[in-house]
Amino acid sequence: MTSAEPGASRSGIAYILGATALAGGLGYVIQAVVPAFTTTGDYVAFTVFWSAVYLVVAAIAGVQQEVTRAARPRADGPSGRRELLRFGAGVATLFAVVVIATSWLWAPSAFGNAAAGLIAPLAVAAAAYALVATLSGVFYGARRWRAAAGLTVSDAGLRLLATMLALALGAGIVGLGWAVAVPFALAVALMWLVSGRRAVGDVELDVTVRGLARNSASTVGGSLATGVMISGLPLLLGITARSLGESDLAALILVITLTRAPLVIPLLALQSYLVVTFRDAPEHAARRTLTWGVALLGATAVLAAAGAVVGPWIIDLLYSGRYDLPASVYAGVIAGAGLTAALCLTGAGALASGRHGLYVGGWAIASGSLVVALLVTPAGVWPVVVAIAVAPVIGIAVHLTALRRRAVATP
Structure with missing residues (x-):
């Protein structure tokens, strides 16, 4: 035992x-x-x-x-x-x-x-x-x-x-x-x-x-797509966004790295905990996902506003103006981070319900959309920020399909 x-x-x-x-x-x-x-x-x-x-x-x-x-x-x-x-x-x-x-x-x-x-x-x-x-x-x-x-x-x-x-x-x-x-x-x-x-x-x-x-093999596929959206993002930007120039590219990567972490990393690290929680109480999975998702988006709004105010000042203080970007970019990056964190939450719910295909599909469609958007968007910091924010919304919709089916199937 x-x-x-x-x-x-x-x-x-x-x-x-x-x-x-x-x-x-x-x-x-x-x-x-x-x-x-x-x-x-x-x-x-x-x-x-x-x-x-x-x-x-x-x-x-x-x-x-x-x-x-x-x-x-x-x-x-x-x-x-x-x-x-x-x-x-x-x-x-x-x-x-x-x-x-x-x-x-x-x-x-x-x-x-x-x-x-x-x-x-x-x-x-x-x-x-x-x-x-x-x-x-x-x-x-x-x-x-x-x-x-x-x-x-x-x-x-x-x-x-x-x-x-x-x-x-x-x-x-x-x-x-x-x-x-x-x-x-x-x-x-x-x-x-x-x-x-x-x-x-x-x-x-x-x-x-x-x-x-x-x-x-299914969860690795989903996790690879997750990696493209999160940890692989600087690598992806290094390949697709060189037209920004070395200075803007370095500044954007730094802002993404430092401001996304408080929202995305905890949800990513909690994936296994969430899978166990949803698995052991399937009758509450949909409700918990909705409740926690709303709380997460509320926290995102607060952090985005705070980031726009203090983010540029902190970066300037630490790096003497070497990585300068407009304050609105900080808010946009943090908003995208909150949506990506929500995708982590809905993905755990889909996986715990045994819907491996929809779990992988949500992440794959989100990451594929991001790659395509970065390849076709015009050069500039804001088009990149918008692409990063919109892509996870598509994946969330796919995952919610799995949770809706689970809720219907659960007596």
């Missing part, structure tokens, strides 16, 4: 939100410090690599969502330990091979002269995060909230230390690449020793390894 932590609803969200806030703060420090100690061109290069890493991470996060859904505290069924170990090792190998095998297609254009040195850390990050995602999914599915929180915080803390060390040593973009990648492996090793070994033996799976892989 499992020793999952009691009081899942209140204590669980406290642990996860606390860990998310701390990890987000640590990541925020990295994002704020790097542009202060690099040139504009080097900052763009760093954000493109960071974005590439977290686009891969976002895709692999689909594995965590499916493991979360499939893993439950063990009752009378057999332990899922062997299946989970096989699955985690297979996924880690697969993603590392995919990164290396396809690198010749995208790495030169994405990373430029540093491509040869950045492929290896990206592959290591992909393999290590596959293990992080599998173990984290076990923690969430078994309701081991403290362990899930510990994995989140240890990963972020190790990355901050490694990045600051790389900056202090003047390690360059390749050194920064390894500083971003290695903490994934260190964090999963640490949490495996602390509680992971016991946790994988205390859960049972509702699918076979083959079924887990098949379902994960």
Whole structure:
């Protein structure tokens, strides 16, 4: 029998939100410090690599969502330990091979002269995060909230230390690449020793390894689309918005990075928690989605107004006017962030209801719309901001279809 932590609803969200806030703060420090100690061109290069890493991470996060859904505290069924170990090792190998095998297609254009040195850390990050995602999914599915929180915080803390060390040593973009990648492996090793070994033996799976892989393919597809909308956005802008010029592009990426995080990152980090919550109380899923969505949009409106007032002043204070944009852009970017966060919320509801196709479809249509919009919109900061804000609305509509059907089907 499992020793999952009691009081899942209140204590669980406290642990996860606390860990998310701390990890987000640590990541925020990295994002704020790097542009202060690099040139504009080097900052763009760093954000493109960071974005590439977290686009891969976002895709692999689909594995965590499916493991979360499939893993439950063990009752009378057999332990899922062997299946989970096989699955985690297979996924880690697969993603590392995919990164290396396809690198010749995208790495030169994405990373430029540093491509040869950045492929290896990206592959290591992909393999290590596959293990992080599998173990984290076990923690969430078994309701081991403290362990899930510990994995989140240890990963972020190790990355901050490694990045600051790389900056202090003047390690360059390749050194920064390894500083971003290695903490994934260190964090999963640490949490495996602390509680992971016991946790994988205390859960049972509702699918076979083959079924887990098949379902994960759907959630990975949805998560890849999620990554395009969120963590992969700077990479996407680096490819499609070069006509803005280096100065405006760097300023827009910085504003997006620093202002979207308070809204998007918590909802993204809470995906597994939301999946469990909706899964275990399907009769309340639609109502909770609506209530939480309204609250989220209300918070977005407040933050957008505040961002327009204080955002330009803070950026000017920190970076001496190097990344200047109009105040209205801050409000537009934050509004888009709130809509993207709402897409995270509705996506969790669709996935928990078992509507894998609509879950993937919502994210895929939103990200596809964003890519097309960025390719066809005229050059300028505001057309980019509008595209970022409109795309998630389309995905939300698709996800709400799944929730409406679930509400109708639930007596």
